[in-house]
Amino acid sequence: MWQPSIAPGAVDRIACVGAGVIGGGWVAHFLARGHRVTAWDPAPDAEERLRRIVGAAWPALESLGLAEGASPDRLTVAATLEEAVADAEFVQESAPENLELKSDLLARIDAAAPIGVVVGSSTSGYRMTDMQAAAAHPERLVVGHPFNPPYLVPLVEVVGGERTDRAAVEWAAEFYTLTGKRVVLMDREVTGFIANRLQEALWREALHMIAEGEATVAQIETAVTAGPGLRWPFHGPSTTFHLAGGEGGIAHALDHFGVDGPWTRLDSPPLTDELRKALVTGAAEVTGGRPAAELIAERDRRLIAVLRALREAGA
Missing domain, CATH: 3.40.50.720 (NAD(P)-binding Rossmann-like Domain)
Structure with missing residues (x-):
């Protein structure tokens, strides 16, 4: 050994x-x-x-x-x-x-x-x-x-x-x-690891929109940096989705929206009972089981801090 x-x-x-x-x-x-x-x-x-x-x-x-x-x-x-x-x-x-x-x-x-x-x-x-x-x-x-x-x-x-x-x-x-x-x-090997695969999914969707004339490079940059990118310093995709469900959390969001929306060219895996349980349990672990109102207030404070920092940096 x-x-x-x-x-x-x-x-x-x-x-x-x-x-x-x-x-x-x-x-x-x-x-x-x-x-x-x-x-x-x-x-x-x-x-x-x-x-x-x-x-x-x-x-x-x-x-x-x-x-x-x-x-x-x-x-x-x-x-x-x-x-x-x-x-x-x-x-x-x-x-x-x-x-x-x-x-x-x-x-x-x-x-x-x-x-x-x-x-x-x-x-x-x-x-x-x-x-x-x-x-x-x-x-x-x-x-x-x-x-x-x-x-x-x-x-x-x-x-x-x-x-x-x-x-x-x-x-x-x-x-x-x-x-x-x-x-x-990481618990196991995966080619490209975690963050690169997430970046690649966003990048490929952007390439599709540019190639189809659906969006310009400038529009995509603004859509990310002035939108979801502001939340990413402190909330990943699961916590974002969790708050989208309001007081019902990610369980409500999954039941309402599912995982295979019409907004991407990437196929989602089936929303099996096992995947749903993993998402709900994982969101509870990440958020510490805190109520939505507390999480939303914390999110808003952090967003204000990010916006102020960007303003000070001239971005």
Whole structure:
């Protein structure tokens, strides 16, 4: 059974393999949390580009508040991958989205990094089961899927592959949480993970409307940002639907509207008793069973805060 060499809260030295937009964003995030970071990227201009990414991100990070000792000076750029991960206590891989490349790279990282170190991949779509096939120690390889820019957007989706030890998945989830991330610890693998699949559904519907001449790009942007997008910082689709049911909640909304409305080109699954129960139970868990009036008042306060923040930002 795999065992970590260090507790998540004791990590200091982090290796970031890949220093593009996502990898550079991770570097900035970890530096802002006070870690020492060693990075490696095969591009000849990698160090110059990486330090430029960190420099551009640093004012925003300063405004949010830095951890004690946080500094861009704690960044080192290694000459080789092996040098970068040799004494790492956590490794974040952020190579381009190519399955063969990622599989080979994770196998190289696995061969060079200390055996008790967790290795996270920033893949935006691949299953870890497919990426860990060539690794000698696949039990410590996990997906840590961030969102751009990683130094500002808190979400990270964490899931292991078929050969990943559950202890490594839980270790990674705790580590990311301690660095200030909001972690979704997934129960099972799904290609594209959760948030990307939700984004993709909206994007495809938008493409259909543009292609059919039903809406312009500008109309769709306004429809999202001035409408449902305002609620999304604090209410996901199920809670939104729950409040649409008024005092009867999501159970009333499901009975009234169902799930297969005429407003999308995407097919919905049948509203079985099992799906209905999962939605009603899930909404109750998310809202803590609070009455609709209390939730609506809270929603309105949050909407006002979002609107004020947008106004102050000139949006």
